[in-house]
Amino acid sequence: MTAPGNQAVTMNSQGTAMSAGPQPAASAGSLRSALRLWRLLRVRDAGRSDPQRLTGVLAVVAFAVTTAVLLLVLGGFGAFQQRAEAGGPYSDEGFYVVLAGTASVLLLVPLITLGGAAARLSMARRDERLAALRLAGATTSQVSVMTVLDATVQALAGAFIGTAGVFALIPLVLPVTFQNRPFTYAELVPEWWVFALTVTGVALVSMLSAGASLRKVAITPLGVAARHTPNPLHWSRVVPLVLFAACFAVLVHYGLAGIVVLVAVLAGGFALLNLLGPWVMSLVGRLSARRARSVGTLIAARRIIDDPRGAWRSVGGVALCTFIAGLTAAAAMFDSVGSDDPIVADLSTGGLLTLTIAGLLAAVSTGVMQAGGIIDQRTQYRALHLAGTDLTVMHAARLRQTAIPLLAAVLIATAAALVFMLPALGFGLLSSVPLLIQFLLSVVAVCLLVLAGNLASARVVRTVLA
Template identity: 40%
Template sequence: MSTFALWRLFHRPGLRGSAGHTSMLAIIAFAAATTIFLTVLGGVHGFIWRASADHTVACAFDFGACRPDTVAAWKRQISDPTSLAQFSTAYVALAVFACMLLVVPFVALAGSAARLAASRRDARLAALRLAGATTGQVVRLTALDAAGQALIGALIGIAGYCALMPAVMLIPFQEQRFTFEQLWVGPLALVITLAGVAILALISSLVTLRRVAITPLGVTSRTATALPSGTRMVLFVVVVVVAMIVFKNPAMLAQAGQAVMYGVIIGFMLLCFALVNLIGTWVITARAKAKAKRPKDAATMIAMRRILDNPKRAWRNVSGIALAVFIAGITSICGFFGSAAVVGGANDPFTVFIRDIGTGGILTLVFAAVLAAVSSGVMQAGSVYDQAGEYRMLVLEGTDVKTLNRARFIEVLTPLNIVVIVAGGCSMLLMAPLFAASMTEPATLASFFGGLVLCYALVSIGAFASNHVAASLNLTDYRADD
């Protein structure tokens, strides 16, 4: 049988199948991730466009690549103390930093989208393997399925980027609004984004496929996954401690140059940011083990057992929120900058620059929150479809629906509380040595806790959405093992 025929069989609709729902959720996740990524990339391009003498990317980094008739005028402009052009390089650096912060939740959301229907896909692929399909056919089928979802989602995301562009044009930076020419990333960037999303989806899906190709019986029997080790937590603590020591003594880096100092600081922030994603499963597992020993009710027991059954799935439900909380801690100082810059309507270049930092920090947090909201909602809804068989068995065994709904909420809320403490605490610890007393200013704290409230609200919306999805399932029509 050809791979295409297998693909048609693989996607054949059935009364018990939910592959169509999970595929749609994956496409939504890819679309949202692509829209946000291209929008942020467009903002970076806009700042580079403004920081370039002839409005080309190459000229912004090398005067030798500029048109000769534009360099002299631009040098006079950036040396003028009354012009905002003097901060053009700083605008680009901050925009790139914000983009790098958002790359992690973007990759996390895209990776989660690729793995969204993993267990459902694995079960079907394992059945095909047991029925005689070759490993090569299974690999090609998975690649076709994952790449198709990613490309459709990315194309929708490009349309979303174009639709969102007029709204971005309304936001003033450097006392002027962006134009279409500044925000348009160009066809090459769009093609690279399409290819990148597809490659990311392929890598994520093929990694999960190894278990199916090697042991299809292990998938069909739902063998437990290995729990994470504590080594990653030790690594995280060591990196955070080293970062705090470095941040408390910036003078030792200043000797190597200002660029090196900023590079090391930003590098440590990004490293800790990435490590939050690494330790998430371990922290969640440790907390679930502690609560599972003395559950206070049936809902808590069910929730903790689900978390321990698949800690990675539990982490993916809140990973976007955790990363958004980290960004809230990093950008909380921007709230202080923004409020401090509003002094008697002053419009000198430095005041405008500080005010724009506040605006940029808020935008970064909003974009991170949107990614987190989509990630949380999509992953929770996907978990409902993925665990539909377990829900049916529990209902048929006498568990009431209210208990299941509460267990599902606890399953999300417990990891969320832990990762908020870890991610928020880590980001505030990193910022404290750099900004000292400013971290306790009302504007800073209001920005940080406002971000936390937003994150909890987004998770609650996702939980209610997943309950709505669960309510649409027929939990009593058949047994999972019929």
């Protein structure tokens, strides 16, 4: 019997995979066969019974939003750089550039989350399909070509749409005033090389994600097809965050927390928060499963336990928004005491703008990941439907699958914001009623956006049950 890795696969007129005997792994014929396979599979996967086309559309939309918002953020950062280089009474020696850079670093978190969601959206279905082809005799080169083509076509399509979409987003930012003057359209348009680097970066993110799935398929197609459960997460993820918080408290106590240190603390803190989040989600899922009083809650809890990383990714943007809401409320408190410094007012404005962008990204991420999860778990949804589960129960389970991690993420991020702000600003933050009201309204608004993103994916359930 010939090893699967040394055979080629072709498609018959019905689109069924057929072994074509031993072939050189890197031959031109193997490449042509892979291209023909990819084209035929793209056509056959567009039916209602296998909504691969819907998966592809969602991935393209997610890549487009990622590209457009990233270009808008980079354009804003470039606008502040231009103003600092030009000088003037409000240049403040590049201080605004540092603040814009801080906001850009914060927004990279939900942007990376959304880009990763787009890259992972069709990964599970692609793994299943490519694993079957490997078992049927596809060579490593054929699987590699099809995987790279899938990832690159979706990413580039979304990136080009997003590149055009940024020109429609720029007018929405023009009324915002910084340094006592609004932006101009020309200021917010990035340089041409920024467009090129952004499109290239989005494509690379998708290709790296495809490479990770390819490694699993090429080595262990049986393991991918069986969908083995990953190892449980360990409590040791808490240790780095505790050490990080202790180091920050020491820096603040000795007056060493300058603006550069604060930016580094923000970036490092969110990286560690993303490390801790999945472990917290696994605990929340187990607790919810033990105390479940309804079928919908039990289903939602079991899904959170099965994929705590996915549960955290779906609400990680809310954690960022909660933290930004705390910083914005603190800036608004200083602005309300009658400070004549324009930087204080601009801090509040910048915080609200960053919060708005992060909230919209979080909502889009949740909608995309929920839709992708429904498509990935369509066999489970069909089994529940055939077993007599009502559609309202399925929707309740989906909603709680988002709402339970959402509440946990808000609580975690609020605690992180207090750890960050109390050493620097004192306990006066907790006694300011306007500050608390603004903080609560901001967090509630973001949570409503995320829940709206969850509800927007309800139609996908009907699609997979059709």
